[in-house]
Amino acid sequence: MGRILGLALAALLAVxxxxxxxxxxxxRISGSSPQGLQTVRGVIxxxxxxxxxxxxVVAAFHKHGLDVQVDTAGSREIATTVxxxxxxxxxxxxxxxADKIKRDHKAKATYAPFYTPxxxxxxxxxxxxxxxxxxxxxxxxxYTIDMKAYLNLVAKNTRWSDLPNNTTYPxxxxxxxxxxxxxxxxxxxxxxxxxxxxANGNNVVPDDATANRVIPQVAPLxxxxxxxxxxxxxxxxxxxxxxxxxxxxxxxxxxQYLAAATARDKTLTPDMTLMYPSPxxxxxxxxxxxxxxxxQVGRLLSEDQQLQQLAVKYGFRTSNAGAFTNYLKSRGVxxxxxxxxxxxxxxxxxxxxxIQGIQQLYKGS
Amino acid sequence: MQHNAVRARIVASLLCLLALTAACTTSTTxxxxxxxxxxxxxxxxxxLAPVLAxxxxxxxxxxxxxxxxxxxxxxxIVNGDSSDVAWFSSGRYLSLLxxxxxxxxxxxxxxxxxxxxxxxxxTAMRLGWVDNPNLTxxxxxxxxxxxxxxxxxxxxxASNSGFVALVGVAQAFSATPDALQAGDINTAALKDFFxxxxxxxxxxxxxxxxxxxxxxxxxGIINYESVLLSMNASGSLHEPLDLVYPKEGIITADYPxxxxxxxxxxxxxxxxxxxxxxxxxxxxxxxxxRRPAIPDVKPDSRFPNRVLIELAFPSSLDVVNxxxxxxxxxxxxxxxxxxxxxxxGSMSGSRLDSLKRALLNLAGADTTISGRFAGFHNRxxxxxxxxxxxxxxxxxxxxxxxxxxSGELQDIxxxxxxxxxxxxxxxxxxxxxxxxxxxxxxxxxxxDYYSIVLMTDGENNQGRSAGTFLSDYRGWxxxxxxxxxxxxxxxxGNPKELHQIADTTGGTVFxxxxxxxxxxxxxxxxxx
Numbered sequence: 001m002g003r004i005l006g007l008a009l010a011a012l013l014a015v016x017x018x019x020x021x022x023x024x025x026x027x028r029i030s031g032s033s034p035q036g037l038q039t040v041r042g043v044i045x046x047x048x049x050x051x052x053x054x055x056x057v058v059a060a061f062h063k064h065g066l067d068v069q070v071d072t073a074g075s076r077e078i079a080t081t082v083x084x085x086x087x088x089x090x091x092x093x094x095x096x097x098a099d100k101i102k103r104d105h106k107a108k109a110t111y112a113p114f115y116t117p118x119x120x121x122x123x124x125x126x127x128x129x130x131x132x133x134x135x136x137x138x139x140x141x142x143y144t145i146d147m148k149a150y151l152n153l154v155a156k157n158t159r160w161s162d163l164p165n166n167t168t169y170p171x172x173x174x175x176x177x178x179x180x181x182x183x184x185x186x187x188x189x190x191x192x193x194x195x196x197x198x199a200n201g202n203n204v205v206p207d208d209a210t211a212n213r214v215i216p217q218v219a220p221l222x223x224x225x226x227x228x229x230x231x232x233x234x235x236x237x238x239x240x241x242x243x244x245x246x247x248x249x250x251x252x253x254x255x256q257y258l259a260a261a262t263a264r265d266k267t268l269t270p271d272m273t274l275m276y277p278s279p280x281x282x283x284x285x286x287x288x289x290x291x292x293x294x295x296q297v298g299r300l301l302s303e304d305q306q307l308q309q310l311a312v313k314y315g316f317r318t319s320n321a322g323a324f325t326n327y328l329k330s331r332g333v334x335x336x337x338x339x340x341x342x343x344x345x346x347x348x349x350x351x352x353x354x355i356q357g358i359q360q361l362y363k364g365s
Numbered sequence: 366m367q368h369n370a371v372r373a374r375i376v377a378s379l380l381c382l383l384a385l386t387a388a389c390t391t392s393t394t395x396x397x398x399x400x401x402x403x404x405x406x407x408x409x410x411x412x413l414a415p416v417l418a419x420x421x422x423x424x425x426x427x428x429x430x431x432x433x434x435x436x437x438x439x440x441x442i443v444n445g446d447s448s449d450v451a452w453f454s455s456g457r458y459l460s461l462l463x464x465x466x467x468x469x470x471x472x473x474x475x476x477x478x479x480x481x482x483x484x485x486x487x488t489a490m491r492l493g494w495v496d497n498p499n500l501t502x503x504x505x506x507x508x509x510x511x512x513x514x515x516x517x518x519x520x521x522x523a524s525n526s527g528f529v530a531l532v533g534v535a536q537a538f539s540a541t542p543d544a545l546q547a548g549d550i551n552t553a554a555l556k557d558f559f560x561x562x563x564x565x566x567x568x569x570x571x572x573x574x575x576x577x578x579x580x581x582x583x584x585g586i587i588n589y590e591s592v593l594l595s596m597n598a599s600g601s602l603h604e605p606l607d608l609v610y611p612k613e614g615i616i617t618a619d620y621p622x623x624x625x626x627x628x629x630x631x632x633x634x635x636x637x638x639x640x641x642x643x644x645x646x647x648x649x650x651x652x653x654x655r656r657p658a659i660p661d662v663k664p665d666s667r668f669p670n671r672v673l674i675e676l677a678f679p680s681s682l683d684v685v686n687x688x689x690x691x692x693x694x695x696x697x698x699x700x701x702x703x704x705x706x707x708x709x710g711s712m713s714g715s716r717l718d719s720l721k722r723a724l725l726n727l728a729g730a731d732t733t734i735s736g737r738f739a740g741f742h743n744r745x746x747x748x749x750x751x752x753x754x755x756x757x758x759x760x761x762x763x764x765x766x767x768x769x770x771s772g773e774l775q776d777i778x779x780x781x782x783x784x785x786x787x788x789x790x791x792x793x794x795x796x797x798x799x800x801x802x803x804x805x806x807x808x809x810x811x812x813d814y815y816s817i818v819l820m821t822d823g824e825n826n827q828g829r830s831a832g833t834f835l836s837d838y839r840g841w842x843x844x845x846x847x848x849x850x851x852x853x854x855x856x857x858g859n860p861k862e863l864h865q866i867a868d869t870t871g872g873t874v875f876x877x878x879x880x881x882x883x884x885x886x887x888x889x890x891x892x893x
Contacts, residue, residue: 171674174541223543226543226677237473242619242675243672244672268660
């Protein structure tokens with residue numbers, strides 16, 4: 001019995017050793033690139049990580065011979081502190097950061113494969129309160145929020161309990177949109193872009209002098225909030241999990257909300273809604289290629305039909321407007337209102353001047 | 366035996382090889398385990414041990430939890446602690462402390478529990494606080510100042526529930542609804558509020574136990590909603606606690622898992638994905654009383670279905686640290702601490718040296734942030750009772766200035782530096798002397814805190830016995846018997862006797878055998 005077992009074991013061992021050799025010769029999937037694929041490294045804004053991790057997206061790049069590996073960083077960090085020599089492309093969330101990288105690295109072309117407007121995640125009772133205060137307007141399933149009227153409320157230190165006939169949300173908290181930390185995060189910088197446009201008499205802040213002039217008007221939007229998260233996922237999660245008691249209004253990318261709405265996974269409750277700021281800005285996710293591999297990634301993201309369609313699944317809008325509306329329709333999500341008042345964010349330098357000015361005020365507070 | 370073991374191993378590896386690649390990776394786990402995920406965690410997460418065990422089973426990953434106080438943990442991480450992941454009830458202090466150092470690479474909230482007030486039902490009836498939606502923190506402060514309401518809360522410099530409550534109450538008392546600035550700290554209103562704080566502790570769990578022990582002299586307790594729910598379900602309360610959610614708002618702990626090391630992202634992702642699965646979220650809610658962090662799992666009927674207004678949290682580390690320092694030095698009721706120190710012959714050498722270092726650190730030598738918060742504070746009374754064969758020295762220090770050049774702290778340091786070892790060990794004589802000192806002080810100032818630290822490295826071999834002490838103890842006034850003793854297990858100290866002292870007096874034993882004595886004394890300070 002013992003001997004038979006011993007012989008059998010010896011035979012198995014021989015097979016096993018051969019198998020083991022075969023296994024060790026085959027390159028490991030994780031960590032290094034699968035055979036025959038070219039590894040392309042990028043640094044991206046954290047909001048796009050789920051997209052790049054999607055197995056269908058990975059497979060779509062594999063089909064074109066690319067294995068795309070990404071690290072995440074805030075868009076402002078990508079433009080300023082991240083060592084880009086280790087990467088083949090940068091993919092910040094906004095045009096100001098992309099323009100700066102393009103200039104610094106003398107990139108020939110950039111690609112803007114998808115974009116998403118800024119939006120305010122909120123709740124029906126809050127939107128109705130703001131409607132009766134003349135700040136929000138019903139736009140058929142969604143709302144628009146007048147940024148000028150909102151900034152006026154903020155300038156007067158209005159509390160929710162100060163709003164007339166407010167029985168639904170009589171909180172003593174200030175009327176303030178929750179955002180991310182403007183010192184690190186692109187979505188807060190987009191919020192700053194809108195607010196500074198209104199503060200500058202409906203003009204994009206063109207230069208440092210104007211930037212310095214509007215800082216006192218826009219800084220309280222951030223300073224008065226207190227602690228703010230550094231990535232755009234966190235306040236959206238608070239909105240979803242803790243809800244109206246913590247974040248009656250949260251500045252997000254439309255894509256975050258629509259990805260949850262189209263997933264139909266009970267993440268959103270029926271009383272949740274989106275308010276579209278007027279004016280709003282588009283967060284144009286822009287690939288800045290740093291070499292040929294990065295260029296290929298940018299081109300594929302813009303031109304490959306499958307990748308474009310996958311971006312739509314994550315709530316992004318692409319150049320093919322029909323794909324976006326069709327997808328929403330197929331998932332039973334109402335169409336967003338026509339965005340009429342879309343403005344450009346300031347160029348990198350005046351935006352940076354405003355952020356640095358606010359940073360100084362944080363230090364002094 | 367050995368032969369069989371070898372054979373079993375061969376069979377196992379052969380099976381692994383035969384099953385080829387996929388199974389190989391799993392099989393190697395048993396003989397060559399995957400590296401363990403080291404988690405620096407708050408002690409309140411101990412109740413998740415069964416959930417983590419099932420995570421290990423389902424993924425083959427190993428998780429090692431290392432428990433530490435929240436502020437001290439944040440300081441360790443910023444100073445380069447090598448843990449892979451941090452997991453506390455809140456990540457905000459760490460976020461503020463890290464500044465631009467970016468130690469937190471990713472984070473995900475796992476569960477939610479607001480820090481609220483549990484009020485004994487009869488007290489809530491008497492004060493009109495039952496189901497009162499208009500009750501404010503101010504109303505509570507008024508009752509507290511009048512000593513109509515006595516409550517328990519953890520030390521905010523040691524435990525997150527106390528920290529969150531202090532920040533919340535300070536925010537509620539600020540003149541503006543916006544995030545607290547240094548100038549907004551309303552010390553007078555905070556003093557009113559904390560006048561009624563009659564019990565403290567270094568951890569939320571110990572506070573719940575102490576409240577249960579002393580429930581007849583207390584009216585309420587500030588803690589996580591989850592702890593209050595489990596206290597009500599425990600069957601050990603004479604009266605249930607009514608949960609009160611004051612109108613200005615509360616602050617919710619969201620228990621983020623925070624990734625600290627980039628090369629552990631894969632296992633971090635697995636842990637987070639597991640913990641946020643709907644069935645696991647439901648299990649956490651049922652077994653721990655914390656609310657789910659994902660919206661598709663609905664809170665069960667234990668949780669009030671009402672909107673909880675969330676207070677703002679400061680954006681500045683300086684504001685938070687100032688608030689903590691004000692609490693410790695100006696706001697909280699003053700503390701009387703008696704250190705009962707064994708200087709018997711066996712303490713000579715390195716033992717006495719480490720005791721001296723631990724005490725010197727409390728007297729200003731430890732200048733780290735957590736060291737300052739653990740150190741002696743303004744308005745505090747420190748008494749050193751030195752004993753060997755008998756009690757041979759009692760020395761009290763009344764502190765009014767604990768600044769950098771404080772002469773009072775200098776006096777304590779000189780005293781400590783003069784300690785010398787020699788003689789036998791009269792533990793219970795010394796302990797009785799400590800109770801005489803603390804008890805008569807309590808008769809003069811009944812609203813202050815009193816606690817005793819017993820530091821001994823050997824067995825009682827002089828003076829009265831344990832039995833005599835225990836029978837004496839039972840005859841003492843009730844006020845004396847609310848004074849806990851915190852024994853430190855050290856050297857050849859008798860664990861059984863020290864645990865008996867802790868259990869009898871409502872204290873707890875601290876382990877000086879496996880931890881540095883300075884760290885132990887720092888921890889004890891959270892309980893004083």
